[in-house]
Amino acid sequence: MQLSRDELIRAYRDMRTIRAFEDRVQEEFSAGNIPGFVHLYAGEEASAVGVCMHLSDRDHIASTHRGHGHCIAKGCDVEAMMKELFARQGGLCGGKGGSMHIADLDRGMLGANGIVGGGPPLVCGAALTAKTLGTKDVAVAFTGDGASNQGTTFEAMNLAVVLQLPAIFVFENNRYGEGTGHDYAVGSKDIAGRARGFGLPSVKVDGTDFFAVHEAAREAVDRARGGGGPSAIEVQMQRFYGHHSGDAQLYRAKDEGKRARVDADPLASFRRRVTESGLLPDATFEQIDAEVAARIDGAVAGAKAAPPPPAEALMQDVYISY
Amino acid sequence: MPSKSIRQAINEALRQEMTRDPRVVVIGEDVAGGQGGTGSLDAYGGVLGVTKGLIGEFGASRVIDTPITESAIMGAAAGAAVTGLRPVAELMFCDFLGVCFDQIYNQAAKFRYMFGGKATTPLVIRTMIGGGRSAAAQHSQVLYQMFTMVPGLKCVVPSNAYDAKGLMIQAIRDDDPVVFFEHKLIYDHKSEVPDEAYTIPFGEANLTREGDDVTIVALSRMVHFANEVADRLAKEISCEVVDPRTTSPLDADTILESVEKTGRLVVVDEANPRCSMAADIAALVADRGFDFLKAPIKQVTAPHTPVPFAPALEKLYLPNPDKIETAVRAVMAD
Numbered sequence: 280m281q282l283s284r285d286e287l288i289r290a291y292r293d294m295r296t297i298r299a300f301e302d303r304v305q306e307e308f309s310a311g312n313i314p315g316f317v318h319l320y321a322g323e324e325a326s327a328v329g330v331c332m333h334l335s336d337r338d339h340i341a342s343t344h345r346g347h348g349h350c351i352a353k354g355c356d357v358e359a360m361m362k363e364l365f366a367r368q369g370g371l372c373g374g375k376g377g378s379m380h381i382a383d384l385d386r387g388m389l390g391a392n393g394i395v396g397g398g399p400p401l402v403c404g405a406a407l408t409a410k411t412l413g414t415k416d417v418a419v420a421f422t423g424d425g426a427s428n429q430g431t432t433f434e435a436m437n438l439a440v441v442l443q444l445p446a447i448f449v450f451e452n453n454r455y456g457e458g459t460g461h462d463y464a465v466g467s468k469d470i471a472g473r474a475r476g477f478g479l480p481s482v483k484v485d486g487t488d489f490f491a492v493h494e495a496a497r498e499a500v501d502r503a504r505g506g507g508g509p510s511a512i513e514v515q516m517q518r519f520y521g522h523h524s525g526d527a528q529l530y531r532a533k534d535e536g537k538r539a540r541v542d543a544d545p546l547a548s549f550r551r552r553v554t555e556s557g558l559l560p561d562a563t564f565e566q567i568d569a570e571v572a573a574r575i576d577g578a579v580a581g582a583k584a585a586p587p588p589p590a591e592a593l594m595q596d597v598y599i600s601y
Numbered sequence: 602m603p604s605k606s607i608r609q610a611i612n613e614a615l616r617q618e619m620t621r622d623p624r625v626v627v628i629g630e631d632v633a634g635g636q637g638g639t640g641s642l643d644a645y646g647g648v649l650g651v652t653k654g655l656i657g658e659f660g661a662s663r664v665i666d667t668p669i670t671e672s673a674i675m676g677a678a679a680g681a682a683v684t685g686l687r688p689v690a691e692l693m694f695c696d697f698l699g700v701c702f703d704q705i706y707n708q709a710a711k712f713r714y715m716f717g718g719k720a721t722t723p724l725v726i727r728t729m730i731g732g733g734r735s736a737a738a739q740h741s742q743v744l745y746q747m748f749t750m751v752p753g754l755k756c757v758v759p760s761n762a763y764d765a766k767g768l769m770i771q772a773i774r775d776d777d778p779v780v781f782f783e784h785k786l787i788y789d790h791k792s793e794v795p796d797e798a799y800t801i802p803f804g805e806a807n808l809t810r811e812g813d814d815v816t817i818v819a820l821s822r823m824v825h826f827a828n829e830v831a832d833r834l835a836k837e838i839s840c841e842v843v844d845p846r847t848t849s850p851l852d853a854d855t856i857l858e859s860v861e862k863t864g865r866l867v868v869v870d871e872a873n874p875r876c877s878m879a880a881d882i883a884a885l886v887a888d889r890g891f892d893f894l895k896a897p898i899k900q901v902t903a904p905h906t907p908v909p910f911a912p913a914l915e916k917l918y919l920p921n922p923d924k925i926e927t928a929v930r931a932v933m934a935d
Binding site for chain 2: 393430
């Protein structure tokens with residue numbers, strides 16, 4: 280463990296913020312306060328945070344339909360995110376994108392995505408910009424085991440190798456693409472191995488172990504910044520909720536998600552390791568938990584108080600009108 | 602006659618055709634749901650339950666769950682269709698067309714013509730369309746106009762359960778590629794549906810309301826809005842509602858006959874206005890029925906924007922009965 284005290288605190292705060300955000304979104308969605316559909320990231324926090332801690336606002340990420348965690352890890356404002364989910368003014372996209380299209384270009388966040396496999400080719404573009412302009416920035420495609428089977432993802436990996444782009448493909452393998460299991464849908468059952476076949480240095484890490492993700496991402500980001508080309512990381516984890524909020528999850532054994540909260544909780548294992556090593560006391564964690572809870576309460580209150588977008592927003596940001 | 606929802610009607614059509622013909626297979630993402638999981642193998646039956654129960658009856662060799670891989674699904678279905686199966690392939694949301702359009706419009710649609718008549722491609726593509734659930738920009742489009750413009754594709758846009766069953770059976774028995782557009786918001790709409798199998802020919806419009814003053818041509822969910830307006834205005838304006846049921850082939854004769862009778866046309870289309878079915882039907886009537894018209898044609902469509910997420914904006918975006926009534930009153934005033 281080479282992280283400083285401040286880095287440890289930041290890592291935990293970001294992961295806790297994601298967890299608290301998602302658990303609260305689940306509550307608010309179930310209560311009918313959030314329109315549309317939400318796909319929750321709880322259980323996967325170590326991936327977003329372990330990777331994004333190596334990135335600045337100048338680096339880009341593309342996300343998936345399960346994008347709230349990536350937003351938070353990339354530094355998006357939690358209240359503006361909540362407003363977006365609630366379809367209110369002041370939302371990150373003015374209420375026009377919603378959970379599935381939440382984006383913040385100021386933070387290098389190229390958007391959640393409603394299309395499985397939509398992000399990886401875009402990340403090649405962000406990496407091409409960085410390479411062409413010589414900025415030393417990198418671009419990360421967060422994508423899932425589901426998108427690992429899409430042609431767009433294969434094409435993006437190949438292009439990244441051919442052009443030696445500073446791109447990193449993070450495959451968040453949470454065992455299900457919607458309701459279909461990874462073991463069925465990924466023919467080789469080895470996403471990292473498949474990425475290796477495309478010519479990418481690839482590793483497989485335990486997504487409940489923040490430090491393993493952080494270290495793998497450090498190597499990949501260093502390689503990309505140093506001109507060493509693209510990499511892939513398969514992060515193995517479990518999602519606590521279903522494909523989307525409200526999913527009956529009949530494709531999972533009863534209580535599988537609940538059991539994951541006990542057996543595969545990256546926050547719990549982080550806290551255990553850090554306290555057992557004497558790096559941070561329990562009190563620090565409790566303090567962070569309380570701060571985060573207050574922040575999420577504030578974000579929800581702010582979202583509920585904000586008005587919906589005005590009618591004229593419908594025709595704004597349209598460059599051709601009829 | 603038993604009352605059934607559109608969801609049930611399509612499920613019944615699939616079940617009956619799969620029973621009748623072993624070459625009919627269903628293939629797509631989560632058409633059963635649960636392969637490789639730790640729970641049920643019929644977890645979804647399609648994300649909105651249209652193919653529920655089929656795997657239990659026909660097994661995983663005929664109800665084929667795939668990875669999320671739209672190009673391969675559409676291409677495999679096209680390839681299977683041209684070599685002896687009769688696949689019903691699901692493109693979950695029509696918005697995903699972008700991932701796989703080549704396999705549909707360059708491959709499946711062109712086989713028969715391009716190969717000098719030597720190929721038949723008995724393929725059905727089922728896909729969900731429509732806004733109204735705040736599913737935002739990439740899960741709310743209708744896009745049937747993009748398929749309708751392609752020579753070699755037949756396009757079906759059912760508005761009720763009776764039509765959905767008859768048109769689905771027709772689609773499966775058809776020897777050419779058919780794209781079948783199911784509106785998410787009307788799956789629970791019920792009508793009387795016979796238990797036995799029956800077909801409805803393509804290219805035959807249905808008059809859901811008969812009237813003398815104004816013709817309203819509407820598609821899919823918009824038919825219900827048009828019917829509502831016709832009923833609402835019945836005492837003052839007599840509206841005839843034409844549901845084309847298929848956009849390709851299009852029953853031009855019925856539309857023209859209706860406009861000949863009423864002299865006025867309102868076309869309602871959930872799509873964006875440019876190059877839409879509304880524009881297409883307006884052009885048809887302007888071209889072949891100009892002399893019938895007593896007033897300019899009105900189109901009621903979505904605006905030229907992506908579908909917004911916020912319910913307040915999506916409500917403004919979608920056509921609705923009030924907008925249709927305004928258009929009807931406008932053509933009556935002219």
